[in-house]
Each structure stands twice: as structure tokens, then as C-alpha cells.
Amino acid sequence: MATVNGIARRLCTGMIGATMTQALADFCPGILHAVPAKDGLLMRVRLPGGQLPAATLAAIAGLAARHADGGLDLTARANIQLRGIRPAALAPLVEGLCAAGLLPSAAHDRIRNILVSPFAGVDPTELIDLTPLAATLDRALIADAALARLPAKFAFTLDGGGRGFDPGGGDLTLTAVATGAGPRLHLSLAGRPTGLGVTADAATTLLVRACHALLAIAADRDLPARGRVIVRDPAAYEDFLRRVAAGACPAPPRRKPSAAFGILAEATGHATLLPTIAFGRLTATEATRLSEQANRFDFDIRLTPWRNLALRHVDRSDIPTLGVPLDGSTGFAGLAACAGSEGCAQSLADVRGDARMFANAIAGTAPPDDWAIHFAGCAKRCALRGRARVDLIATQNGYDVLFDGTLAHAGLPPEQALAAARTAYPTKAP
Ligand code: SF4
Structure with missing residues (x-):
């Protein structure tokens, strides 16, 4: 263990100064890329596959209490953010995260975004447990220096074909489908089915090849190496399919999303x-x-x-x-809100204060599984994943309120916006 900690310390040595410099130029956070926010520096810790051993959770909690604002923010890409970090606390925090094994490669700090079903391995309806693939893919990414050039927001989704969980937004997605020859993993690029796929044992090789294809195509065309960019350019997309060169595979059927609580x-x-x-x-x-x-x-x-x-x-x-709240009756089930004016200088409203008022008003009732309400301090809508039944977006003139993505009310004061949101809340008894 002493050796591991020694390596971690050497890895971190000399990087702290770079962290602050990069903070000013690049706003996608990582362990070595703390970014400034209204309440201090903000850092994102990647946990590939969403795996969170008890010892890791305890280590992050201890570091958050000592060196950040004492909270752990869980992200929609199954990572953890720490915020409210004072500049003087940055070095010991980075060192602590390194010592906990959370930065196996400095160069790949931000590209280990691998989302796997949280039910993988225990879901009676899944076709394949893709937990091992997440670990293999993570090791393959780290072993490949060229892949450190992938954009920081580049994301993989691994879906074993059981309960629906994918919020969308992944650059490369593999989804298990049943075929006459056994399960196959179908490849989608930014949500668009390619009709190509492989067996599970060939999946890591396919994903690494797809990453290199995206980097090469992006370099040739002077584009960002993001799935959503390549998929919109017909020639680039055709080039991608040629370079990936996998066998034919049926696209996965649509599935109902799982309950979130x-x-x-x-x-x-x-x-x-x-x-x-x-x-x-x-x-x-x-x-x-x-x-x-x-x-x-x-x-x-x-x-x-x-x-x-x-x-x-x-x-x-x-x-x-x-003693954990499971019946959805706290008022916060299905509710997402950005940091708002508590943590973001761009916010045009006290989003979390308003969201708390909404939650308090409906507490004691339980929403249906698919209830989703989203509060945003500006049009960037950082906390939104997928679609929301109700969207409240702060503007200079008040909240715009959208129902199922369509503007229903413009520029309402908070009380009226919350009342409008209540009309769309499908109450049912807990
Ligand atoms: S949605 Fe706007 S106000 Fe909210 S965190 Fe993002 S940038 Fe800040």
C-alpha cells in the first residue's frame, strides 16, 4: 500500500499548478481540472461503471468533509462532484483522491465516462451483465495514450438489455440484443443505431476502434470528436461505419425506463x-x-x-x-435542479430555493415512476437529462414553464411558475 501511495503522490506532484491554469481555460471538471464556480473550485471524480465500493465512498466522504464543502454531488453520468474547494485545499484533496486509487492515469483523468446499468448483475431481465466490460474498457482506455485526446465530455454507455436506464447523450453505446446466434452488443453513435454489433468478448476492441475512427475522422474534417457531431455529417458518418467494420446486428427494441426510486x-x-x-x-x-x-x-x-x-x-x-427514503414521498423524487444562484454565477434565479418550495408543497404524495421535473437557472439547462414533464427555466423576466418540451407560460414570477408546475403534477397516494 505504501508503494501505491508513493506512486500516487509522485503522480500528483507537479500537477497542482497545472490544475489551476487549466481551470481557467477548460470548464469540464476532473480531478486535475478543478474549475472555478461561485462557491469555490469544483471537481469531478470519474467512477467507471458507477461502481462505488464502501471504502471508496468513505474515502471520498472524508475528503469532502476536510477539503470541500462537505457534500457529494451525484451526477447523471454516475460520477461524483466535489465543490466549494478553496485553492489551498486543492493539493491535499488531489493527493487524497490519488491515494484512494481514483486517478489511475493523469492523462485520462476526464475521459473515463463509462455508464453501465446500475442493475447490472442483479437484474432478472438483463441479457448480459456488462460490469466486467466496463472494467476492461477502462483499462483499454488508460493503456492507449492516443485516446487521452478524446474530448472531456466523451461518454460510453453499456446496456445489458434489462431495465431501461439510459438517459441518452452517450457518444458510443453498446446495447445487448437477443439474436438467433445468442446475445450481441449493438453499437449506436450518439443514440443513432448503426446496425452493427459484436459478441461481448469483442466489445472492447470494437469500442477502441470506434474511438480511433472518431478521432481520425474529426482530425480529417476539423470537427470535434463527438458522436453527435459526426452523426450529423452524412459523409463523416459513412466514413465512421466503414472504419468500424463490424458485423450486422439488429437494433435494440425500445424499453420502458426503470423506476428511479x-x-x-x-x-x-x-x-x-x-x-x-x-x-x-x-x-x-x-x-x-x-x-x-x-x-x-x-x-x-x-x-x-x-x-x-x-x-x-x-x-x-x-x-x-x-432507514432510507424509498416511497418517493419526500417531494424530491424525479426532481432535478442545477446549482442555481447558490453555486453558479450565471444563474438568474434561486433555483434550488424554488425547487425546495415545490418539493415541500407536494411532500407526502408519491409521483408515478416516470414523473420528471427540472429547474434551471439559465437556458443552458445543465441538470436536464432526457426529457422532463415540466421544465422551469429562469430568464431575465422570470421562469419560462414548458410542459413536455413545449412552452406553456413565459416569464412567470416564482410563485406563479410553481403553481403552473403543480397543475401538471400527477398526484397519487404514497
Ligand atoms: S443551468 Fe445555467 S445557472 Fe444552472 S448551473 Fe448551468 S450554467 Fe449555471
Whole structure:
């Protein structure tokens, strides 16, 4: 362990100064790329596959308490953000994260965005458990120096074909489909099915080849190496298909998204718990308590795209003892909000204060599984993933309120905007 820590310290040495310099030029955060926000520096820690061992959660919680604002923000790409970091705290925080094994490659700090179903391995409906593929892909990315040139927001989604979880936005997605010859993994580029696929044992090679194809095509055409850019350029897309050169594979069928909170059955008779976490933010104390419970009650933890956690392999008799909110009646189920004026200088409203008022007003009722409401401090809509039933977007003149993506009210004061949102809330008893 001493050797590992020594390597981690050497890895971090000399990078802290670079961190601050990069902060000014590039606003996609990483461990070595802390970016300035209204409340201090902000950092994003990648957790490929959303895997969060209890020891890792405890380590991050301790570092957040000592060197950041004491909170862990869970992201929709199943990573964790730390914020409110003072410049003097940056070096010990980076060193602590390195020592916890969370920065295996400085060059690949920000490109290890690998989203896997939070139910992988315990979902009775999945075709393939893609947990091992996430680990193999992560190792392949780190081993390939050229892939460090992928854009910081580049993202992979690995979908074993069970419960729906994909919020969209992945550059490269593999989805398991059943075929007469056994399961295959179908490749999509920025959500567009390519009709190409491979068996699971060839998947890492395919994804690495696809990354190199995107980098080469982007360099040839002076474009960003992002799936959504290449897919919009017919010649570039054709070039991509040629370079990927995989076999034909049927596109996956559409599936209903999973519930984002509650108790879900596992194949073994155990349960997966999806607690509601207000604004996807855990305090360090809550995170430490969860890590202790994971050890004591022998469950494992994965990050989800709904900014909460999946507590897996839970013995049903332990559920009351865990004391986590599962019935969706806190008012925060299905609610997403950006940092607003509490943490972002661009915000035109106290988004979180208004979202809290909405949550308090509906607390005690439980929404249906597909309820989604989103609050944004400006048109950038950082917290939105996929679609929301109700969208409140702050403008210079008040909130614009959208229902299913269509503008219903423009420039409402907060009380009227919240009242309008209430009209779209499909109350049902908890
Ligand atoms: S949506 Fe706008 S106000 Fe909210 S965090 Fe993003 S940039 Fe800031």
C-alpha cells in the first residue's frame, strides 16, 4: 500500500499548478481540472461503471468533509462532484483522491465516462451483465495514450438489455440484443443505431476502434470528436461505419425506463433499493453512514443516472433498519435542479430555493415512476437529462414553464411558475 501511495503522490506532484491554469481555460471538471464556480473550485471524480465500493465512498466522504464543502454531488453520468474547494485545499484533496486509487492515469483523468446499468448483475431481465466490460474498457482506455485526446465530455454507455436506464447523450453505446446466434452488443453513435454489433468478448476492441475512427475522422474534417457531431455529417458518418467494420446486428427494441426510486426485485430474492436523494446531494455524514451500512449489512453500491444510489443485494429483512427514503414521498423524487444562484454565477434565479418550495408543497404524495421535473437557472439547462414533464427555466423576466418540451407560460414570477408546475403534477397516494 505504501508503494501505491508513493506512486500516487509522485503522480500528483507537479500537477497542482497545472490544475489551476487549466481551470481557467477548460470548464469540464476532473480531478486535475478543478474549475472555478461561485462557491469555490469544483471537481469531478470519474467512477467507471458507477461502481462505488464502501471504502471508496468513505474515502471520498472524508475528503469532502476536510477539503470541500462537505457534500457529494451525484451526477447523471454516475460520477461524483466535489465543490466549494478553496485553492489551498486543492493539493491535499488531489493527493487524497490519488491515494484512494481514483486517478489511475493523469492523462485520462476526464475521459473515463463509462455508464453501465446500475442493475447490472442483479437484474432478472438483463441479457448480459456488462460490469466486467466496463472494467476492461477502462483499462483499454488508460493503456492507449492516443485516446487521452478524446474530448472531456466523451461518454460510453453499456446496456445489458434489462431495465431501461439510459438517459441518452452517450457518444458510443453498446446495447445487448437477443439474436438467433445468442446475445450481441449493438453499437449506436450518439443514440443513432448503426446496425452493427459484436459478441461481448469483442466489445472492447470494437469500442477502441470506434474511438480511433472518431478521432481520425474529426482530425480529417476539423470537427470535434463527438458522436453527435459526426452523426450529423452524412459523409463523416459513412466514413465512421466503414472504419468500424463490424458485423450486422439488429437494433435494440425500445424499453420502458426503470423506476428511479423504490424497491426492485433481484434475481436472487434480494432487493435493490433506490432511495430518493434531494438534488442528488449526500452530506459527508450520510455518505459515511451508508458506507458503514454497506459493510455491516453486506450490500454493494452503484451510482445511477438518476443522481441517487442503487443499494444492491439487500436482504429484505434489513430494509426497515437502513432507514432510507424509498416511497418517493419526500417531494424530491424525479426532481432535478442545477446549482442555481447558490453555486453558479450565471444563474438568474434561486433555483434550488424554488425547487425546495415545490418539493415541500407536494411532500407526502408519491409521483408515478416516470414523473420528471427540472429547474434551471439559465437556458443552458445543465441538470436536464432526457426529457422532463415540466421544465422551469429562469430568464431575465422570470421562469419560462414548458410542459413536455413545449412552452406553456413565459416569464412567470416564482410563485406563479410553481403553481403552473403543480397543475401538471400527477398526484397519487404514497
Ligand atoms: S443551468 Fe445555467 S445557472 Fe444552472 S448551473 Fe448551468 S450554467 Fe449555471
